[in-house]
Amino acid sequence: MPLHLPKKLAVFVRDDLRYWIKTRVEITTLVAALIVAAAVWAFVSIGGEVLEGDAKGLDTEILLSLRSATDPSDPLGPRWFEEFGRDMTALGGNGVLIMLTCFVALYLWLSDRRRSMWLVLAAIVTGLAMSQLLKWGFSRPRPDLVPHGSHVYTASFPSGHAMMSAVTYLTLAILVARVQERWTIRALLIGVAVFLTILVGVSRVYLGVHWPSDVLAGWTAGAAWAVIWWMVAKWLERRGAVEPEADHREAAEPATLPPAGLARSLPASAAREPRP
Numbered sequence: 001m002p003l004h005l006p007k008k009l010a011v012f013v014r015d016d017l018r019y020w021i022k023t024r025v026e027i028t029t030l031v032a033a034l035i036v037a038a039a040v041w042a043f044v045s046i047g048g049e050v051l052e053g054d055a056k057g058l059d060t061e062i063l064l065s066l067r068s069a070t071d072p073s074d075p076l077g078p079r080w081f082e083e084f085g086r087d088m089t090a091l092g093g094n095g096v097l098i099m100l101t102c103f104v105a106l107y108l109w110l111s112d113r114r115r116s117m118w119l120v121l122a123a124i125v126t127g128l129a130m131s132q133l134l135k136w137g138f139s140r141p142r143p144d145l146v147p148h149g150s151h152v153y154t155a156s157f158p159s160g161h162a163m164m165s166a167v168t169y170l171t172l173a174i175l176v177a178r179v180q181e182r183w184t185i186r187a188l189l190i191g192v193a194v195f196l197t198i199l200v201g202v203s204r205v206y207l208g209v210h211w212p213s214d215v216l217a218g219w220t221a222g223a224a225w226a227v228i229w230w231m232v233a234k235w236l237e238r239r240g241a242v243e244p245e246a247d248h249r250e251a252a253e254p255a256t257l258p259p260a261g262l263a264r265s266l267p268a269s270a271a272r273e274p275r276p
Helices: 007-025 027-052 056-065 079-090 094-110 114-138 160-177 183-206 212-238 260-264
Strands: none
Touching: 027 114, 027 212, 056 212, 079 183, 094 114, 094 160, 114 160, 114 212, 160 183, 160 212, 183 212
16 A cells, blocks of 8 residues: 655645745745846946947848848838837837836735835836936947837937836836735746837837847846846845745645544534434
């Protein structure tokens, strides 16, 4: 007869192992630190290539590949696809991102998670300031090979739309996911944030308003910023400065049999087997 581990003991071992990993090993924090280091390294490498002029050749090749060979002013695809590109690039505009941030902040306020709300606002506002400082520092001109499909008024490197969409969508997703109990909801929030960030960045190159290296640098800087603020949230959580992270387990657990002591406490009439 096979020996089965009692369910309560299995649950205890699982929870104890999860607690040990979370409090001792800190694997997630280590992975987050590695992601930040890799993103910063990638941004520095791209910035060096841009300053030295080595990225111009590949940037030009990619940009022109998204245009008609006979007419560089005509992006590839039908008119509706070009309009779709404008719709996607609007998702990374400051107006849309500011409204989204305000709505999420209101949600956290009404959910009595006001310290998390201030954390979200601080992450987004400082990310916007960092984006502007990087643009002023590099002062890279916009592409002039093709007509722009959208109005531009700032420097090119890094892409503000790509960076701020990564900063805003990823930061909101990561910090809001902290207070969600179900891991499926967490995965959905982060997946949607990554998807929107990619669409915004690609649309900037498609419309001819950014070099591909601008967008790649914006993605790396924005992702690093979002993960840094997640680490800040974890650090503040340990000190009780923000609301604790929700449990990863599903809200509903399968029903279990009552303890043996409960059965003994039942009335004799309830415990007695009916007679035929």
